Amino acid sequence: MCYLCDEYGNPEFGGGIWYLNPYNYSRNMYKLRLPGEGHKGVEASPETGESTGPTTADLLNLIEKDDREGFDRLVKQMDEGMRQGGGGQVLPLKDAEKVMDLCSPIGLIACLCRKNWRAVDERSENEYTCMGMGVGMLKWERWPERYKGGCKFVNHEEAKEWLRELDRKGFCHCLMMFGAPYIGGFCQCDFPDCNLIRWAVDFGFGVLKSHYVAQVDYDACNGCGICASRCQWGALKFEVTTKKASIDAFKCYGCGVCETGCPRKAIELIDRKSLPALAEVW
Amino acid sequence: MTILRQSAPVIFGRKFPKITIDQEKCTVPFLCKKCLQACPIAVFFVERVMAKEKRLEEVDPRIPGNYVVVAERRDRCTMCNRCIDVCPVDAIKIEV
Numbered sequence: 002m003c004y005l006c007d008e009y010g011n012p013e014f015g016g017g018i019w020y021l022n023p024y025n026y027s028r029n030m031y032k033l034r035l036p037g038e039g040h041k042g043v044e045a046s047p048e049t050g051e052s053t054g055p056t057t058a059d060l061l062n063l064i065e066k067d068d069r070e071g072f073d074r075l076v077k078q079m080d081e082g083m084r085q086g087g088g089g090q091v092l093p094l095k096d097a098e099k100v101m102d103l104c105s106p107i108g109l110i111a112c113l114c115r116k117n118w119r120a121v122d123e124r125s126e127n128e129y130t131c132m133g134m135g136v137g138m139l140k141w142e143r144w145p146e147r148y149k150g151g152c153k154f155v156n157h158e159e160a161k162e163w164l165r166e167l168d169r170k171g172f173c174h175c176l177m178m179f180g181a182p183y184i185g186g187f188c189q190c191d192f193p194d195c196n197l198i199r200w201a202v203d204f205g206f207g208v209l210k211s212h213y214v215a216q217v218d219y220d221a222c223n224g225c226g227i228c229a230s231r232c233q234w235g236a237l238k239f240e241v242t243t244k245k246a247s248i249d250a251f252k253c254y255g256c257g258v259c260e261t262g263c264p265r266k267a268i269e270l271i272d273r274k275s276l277p278a279l280a281e282v283w
Numbered sequence: 284m285t286i287l288r289q290s291a292p293v294i295f296g297r298k299f300p301k302i303t304i305d306q307e308k309c310t311v312p313f314l315c316k317k318c319l320q321a322c323p324i325a326v327f328f329v330e331r332v333m334a335k336e337k338r339l340e341e342v343d344p345r346i347p348g349n350y351v352v353v354a355e356r357r358d359r360c361t362m363c364n365r366c367i368d369v370c371p372v373d374a375i376k377i378e379v
Contacts, residue, residue, distance in 0.1 A: 061358050067296035118325045120316035145341035146331060193325040199356070205290030251289050283288065 003283055005090060005209060009182035015099070018212065020090065025182045026104040028136050032180040054082050060204060080206035087197065089176035089184070090209040093257030093270055094164060097174045097187070101160045104134035104184070108141060108152040109163060118194045124150035130167065132160070132187040137179065164189075171231045173198075173256035175208050192233045201254070202234060209283045211255030213270035217246045221267035228259035228268060250279060300362050301378045302326070302354035308374035310347035318352065318366035318375060327366070328355035 005019040015021020024030065055075055063072040080088070092100065101107065111123035112131040123129055133141070133152070141152045155163065164174065167189045175197050177186035192198045200207040215237070224244040228237055236252035237259055239245075246259070246268070260268040274280050312319070312329050319327045329352045331342055342349045354360070360377065367375050 057355055061299060064293055064295055064358070065298055069295055072293070072295070117328050117330055118319065120313050120319045120329050122313075143339060145339075149341060193359075201288065201290070203291050203358075204293070205288040210288070 002281075003090070003209060003212065005182070018096075019182060020092065020096070020100055020176055020184060021103070022182075023103050025184050026135055030180075030183040031136050031185070032183065055079055057200075076204055076206045079200075083207045084178055084181040086179055087177050087186075088181075088207055089178050089186075089188075089197075091211040091254045091256045092174045092176055093211055093213055093255060094168045094174065094261055095257070095270075096211070097164050097168075098161045100176070100184075100187070101157050101164065105157075106134070106136075106138055106154050107157070107160045108133045108138040108154050109160075110141070110148055110152050111150050112189070113147065114188070114190070114195045114197075117196075121194075122149075126151070126153045129153060130172065130189050132163075132189070133185060134187060135183070135185050137185045168258060168261050171233075171258055171262065173233050173254070173258045190233060192235075195233075198233055208254075210253070210273070211257075212273050213255035213257065214250050214253050214273050214276065214279055215248050215255065215257065215259055215268050216250070216271050217248055218267045218269060219243070219245050221265050222246055222263075223265060223267075225264065227262055227264065231258045231262045233258065250276065251282060297358075298379075299357045300360045302357050302360060303376045303378075304352055304354065305374040305376070306351065308372040309352060309370075311345060311350070312352035313344035313350040315371065317369040317371065321365045321369045323363070323365070324356070324359045324361075326354055326356045326360050328353050 006017055009019040009022060009025055010017035011022040011024065014023060019025060055078060060072065060075055063075060109129040110131050110133050111129055115121040115130065138152065141148045172189040172191055175188040175190055176184055177188055179185040188195065188197055190198050192202065197208045222245045224239065226239045228246050229239045233256070234252055234254045236249045236254070238247055240247035255270060255273065257270050260270050319329055329350055332349055332351050344350050362377055364377065367377065
């Protein structure tokens with residue numbers, strides 16, 4: 002069971018899937034002030050969240066010191082911290098479109114990860130690769146540095162069109178919580194320019210895998226290799242022996258970017274729970 | 284409840300390359316961005332220097348000292364030295 006559904010799902014909506022529960026997008030879930038030292042409420046800059054919490058550098062120091070216990074403890078702590086800012090779940094495009102009908106307002110903004118990792122400066126409306134949702138977006142002007150270039154508010158249909166366009170380019174979609182279970186952001190990620198993916202792939206914490214897992218239909222796959230360039234999680238490769246795409250389901254995050262990119266519809270997203278060995282792999 | 288997230292194996296006790304960036308020489312990293320874009324695995328991380336009184340202001344990346352670059356993911360550095368080759372001010376030093 003996905004622990005986010007366990008805690009934040011509502012059987013009345015979307016079969017208990019947490020991100021299809023409209024309550025998790027509602028105004029009264031939005032927290033102006035989060036508890037704890039690392040969060041300073043409205044005065045905190047969303048650039049860093051004014052976080053005083055642990056960083057990747059702390060993790061690396063523990064690895065160098067061969068401190069396994071400390072490392073595990075810190076990973077747990079950072080995983081917990083992600084629930085307060087930035088953590089969430091990977092979604093395939095079909096579910097991402099459902100989410101677009103639940104949240105409002107929707108603002109397109111510049112991606113902070115790409116700014117940090119590659120110094121990409123998204124300054125015009127056509128370049129934005131990140132999305133903020135909900136009442137939090139109404140005060141974007143408070144933080145001119147974070148939202149340099151502004152914020153483009155779009156309606157539900159425009160947002161879906163934007164998502165399809167980014168999906169076509171090869172970005173995968175990760176929902177973000179800001180004060181669990183409030184859902185306030187929607188990352189469009191690729192490796193290695195995304196913090197969420199890097200932490201998940203390298204250290205195994207943060208974002209949860211989606212409710213799906215990709216499977217290849219070997220009869221339909223002709224080995225064109227297009228999907229191999231679209232996997233951001235290191236789960237899909239072109240297998241030379243069989244001349245087909247090969248997916249490691251334990252590494253697959255179920256983002257579905259390989260599925261949407263396949264010209265022969267040879268990749269299918271199936272329900273994670275339908276594979277007993279994967280039922281607890283999130 | 285088991286939550287198993289497969290990640291790359293972490294090799295404990297491994298020493299990572301030490302990457303130092305001379306902040307005296309590297310003053311406008313967000314404009315230069317050469318090391319950030321040359322690194323194959325994006326080891327470097329550029330962020331705004333967050334002065335407390337300036338945190339609600341927009342800062343100009345052209346002004347020296349407003350942005351700083353750090354070697355955030357030195358664990359993935361292979362010491363290929365591409366960043367050293369592209370750095371116009373010779374600010375980067377990598378040691379074993």
